[in-house]
Amino acid sequence: MMLDRMMSDKPQMTAIVRSDDGRLSALQVARPVPGPTEVLFRSAAAGVNAIDWKIRATGDIFGTFDPDLPMVLGWDVAGEVVEVGPGVTRFAVGDRVFGMPRFPRPAEAYAEYVVAGSREVAHTPQALSDVEAAALPLAVLTAWQSVVDTLRVGQGDRVLVHAASGGVGHLAVQLAKARGAEVWATASARNHDALRDLGVDHVIDHRTELFEEVAVDMDGVLDLVGGAEHAERSVRSLRRGGRLVVVPSPDDIPSRDVLDEAGVSATWILVEPDYAALEAVAQMIGSGTLRVVVGDTRPLERLAELHEIGATGGPLGKLVATIG
Structure with missing residues (x-):
């Protein structure tokens, strides 16, 4: 099944995949397709969290990843909607969004395109860049x-x-x-x-x-x-x-x-997706009562460097991989 996904004739995208020994490498995989109540967005940035490098080091600690598919980590994402599935009323093509889809089930955020439930993401505040937005959700x-x-x-x-x-x-x-x-x-x-x-x-x-x-x-x-x-x-x-x-x-x-x-x-506590809280956060950012600090950024292909920085004690704030 993994080979089928890697060799699919569907549109492809680049994703960063974890190998069995914990290494990260770029791989071409099939681009996801939004189903009912889902949105597909082109990712501009992906936040890096401690849970990412812990799973990379130890494997699937939640037991939620399909062993027959490439293991794509990451949950924090920000980007632009390119397709909406049936029943979606909150978003339209071209909207900027940010969120933490599906946690602790795979969101596969370390990739060029991400699918999310429309109520797992929120509109990105105008005051935030995509990098800042990707630093926030989890x-x-x-x-x-x-x-x-x-x-x-x-x-x-x-x-x-x-x-x-x-x-x-x-x-x-x-x-x-x-x-x-x-x-x-x-x-x-x-x-x-x-x-x-x-x-x-x-x-x-x-x-x-x-x-x-x-x-x-x-x-x-x-x-x-x-x-x-x-x-x-x-x-x-x-x-x-x-x-x-x-x-x-x-x-x-x-x-x-x-x-x-x-x-x-x-x-x-184990964090859950919550678009209402993200919208409340967006209002706080807009009013200046909350700000996010981005400690370091690297291109997605240098994601392993961000994992190393985070695992060894990084700077104040969040680490973010830029995409595209």
Whole structure:
């Protein structure tokens, strides 16, 4: 079946494909065709996320990829609609869109063309370039679903965001600040000034300070670092009744005994497509209350370099591959 797709007489496109040993290479594959309620768009840029290089390194951790098809990673996309399927009412050919289709099922965003459900993408704000738009979806939806939907951050809350200079973190601190919170953040010292510029009230150098001794009586903690020890330390930053959201793995959630003793709750979150949240984000960008930082860009054929930068600790913000 893989050979059939690679040799199809359908229109072709270039995609970046993961081989069994984890290498990435360009391959000609059949261009997708939109079905009912779907749109096909020509991709201009694809965001790069930690989940991408984790799957590249370890394989299909969600069990959602078809082993008989080329494995094309990537979820963050931005581009221009070139075809709409039956029943689509939200978009027309020529519209600029951005989104995170299908996660955690394959979206195959590392390619020249992408198909998405029309309610998995949103109109790209005029204020954003395609590169900036591609940097947003997975990161900002993770931040939104953590800060707004799960922690329910509100006026006067004290919130701690770990790894605040990363793709999710630098957006999460802005969302918390926009909702009236007092925001604390951990990050490398080189990114402290940039985080203060984004509105963070208190920045902690995780290499020289024990955050659980500096940030105390927090109403909520967003742990984007991972590891059971880190999550248990985060519990010590919470007030009784506070809540911890852990993103990297459900295995990081502290034991029930630890949570009960501290009088707090904790949950793991896996991001979901959400066009309504993307539209809310677009409004915030338009009003200037939220901005996305692009840390580095490379052409799609140099995608492996972006994976290496991200996996070893990159600059503030998101990494984006440009297409075409």
